Amino acid sequence: MYGVLGLINFAHSEVFMIGTMGALFASRAMDIHPGVGSVHSGLALVLILVGCLLAAMAASGTIAVALERIAYRPLRKRGASRLAALISAIGASLFLSELFGWSKFAKFLHIHVRSFEPFPRLMNKSTLFTFFGANVRTDKAVIIVSALVMMIVLDRFVRRSRLGRGIRAVAQDPETASLMGVNIDRIVSATFLLGGIMAGAAGLLFLLFYENTVYNVGFVLGIKAFTAAVLGGIGNLRGALLGGLTLGLLEKYGGSVFGAQWIDVIAFVLLVLILMVRPNGLLGQALSKARA
């Protein structure tokens, strides 16, 4: 996502974490708590899901834009180096995750201090149908379908809409884009907002499956996400999708061959190997070599 702007947003994992928190509080606001009676169906389920989704998106989107304002914009205005931006993002990331790990703040939010906070099971996790011998559970089906829909919508959006064109223009050549009348500040804010919204939605999907969240939930996921993005080629949405898919599949297969505890090692060794052959990622263009 952030490849569009040509820099790693280290705080994206915290944006994701705040999305899961947003969904959690939405579920509480609707008086749904973990335990008996949390499973809904039909229209009620759809409404609850939409409510949680909106809350997660709002929380993540807001924090992403705030992040851009505070931790990125001053640096961008000054023309600071990329290293400075990266460090600033790392700082913001530490700050946000520690904020949610701070006992007083956690008490204020009524969440467990530095341990997993359960999320209610919203839907009946029974097998929906079998597909080539694999059981497809309701929650998994929902997650896969919504992830695909999100990807397609995002891809269309960036490729077709006016704002999407602006984002691509800024990614290619900010100076020329601004000469052509593109408001860079607005575009960058919008990109962060978009990324935040996506992270919020991903946060809800994560909760549906794992049913808990914690202050540093985004950490490992964030690293994996960057690995996927680098694998696919930074600044390339379809590459990110392919990278994510490749990474996930190979981790699963590798995990069953070498043992589950080696999953992360496999992921990173693979990354090194692929970058050796294709230094710009699987779908990276030659252009990105000059930029990255």
Next chain:
Amino acid sequence: MARPRLDLWAPVRRLELTGRAAVWWQAQSKLTRAAAMVVLAAFFYALPLFKVPILDTPQSDFASVLFYPVGIYVLMAMGLNVVVGLAGLLDLGYVAFFAIGGYAMGLLGVHLHWNFWEVLPVAVLASMTAGVILGTPTLRLRGDYLAIVTLGFGEIIRITARNSDPLGGPRGIFGIPHPPNVGSLKFGILDPKPYYWLLLTLIIVVIGIVRRLEQSRVGRSWTAIREDEDAAELMGVPTFRFKLWAFAIGAGIGGAGGSVFASKVISIVPDNYPLILSILFLAAVVLGGSGNLAGVIVGAFVVAYLPERFRGFAELRVLIFGAALVIMMIFRPQGLIPNRRRAAEMEDTPGGGGLGALGGELPGTAGAAGAADA
């Protein structure tokens, strides 16, 4: 666009403290400088013997704090500074070399009963080899790609250590021998002072090595690579080889730090080497002034010492630290005591790349991008 920016540092900058200090320092005779350095070194050797009221750490033993985290952080930050500050390569997995040094000390010490002084060079060599192994395939990558691959390397080392039975698995290695006694200096369990003195000696040696390197052909090549890799290559600097050297030397220093740490704490576990440690080392380098040895040492001191001094805020220290990093990057990106050359690179570069041009790299590569397109 030309909105006046809040510049809190302006009055301080007008004094030009670091600049003046540098000029004054250069103006002194060789003898005075040597004497000053001896006095400074003596001060640091004597530090754990006194209870300096302001410096003391109320909740933990001061000499212990001086060894870890302060001394270790200083050594690690100096090693990382070679990679990040001098050669301009962003390494997010530096803790890997700390781990390799520690495990080398643990394995050779426990299984082969080598003593500390025999293991130390081997551990340094092992770390350097690891640096070369990591560097050879990855140093052709740039920027973000290199950052993420090094980050991955740090994780690979930690997870491999956790999953390998010969390395002790999650329980790590126990019973690592202390260094042999030197004269009346007894390296025991209770007294941290000998370890601190050992570490300080190591730090002084490393300062000497790094300073020599900085002023040599190698150091100039690193500067050239950092400022504009393509131009350096065109000028005949074998960039790949020197980048590899930077990696190897940085790794060697990290390995030395890891060995000393392991021989002090006796037992090491994989979780001693988390990613956050890499980030803290990097923060020390950047906070102090990337590329400037004095700055880096001060940065490491701040990062390591302040949380120990203010233990009352223990829970909040990472939080405050994160905020400090952001504020630092906004108001003084070149660090507390900047390297003058490096500061010029970190400063405003209107239209010359950096974030001002959003997608750009360090200044200069914008032109290279055009060349590559053509």
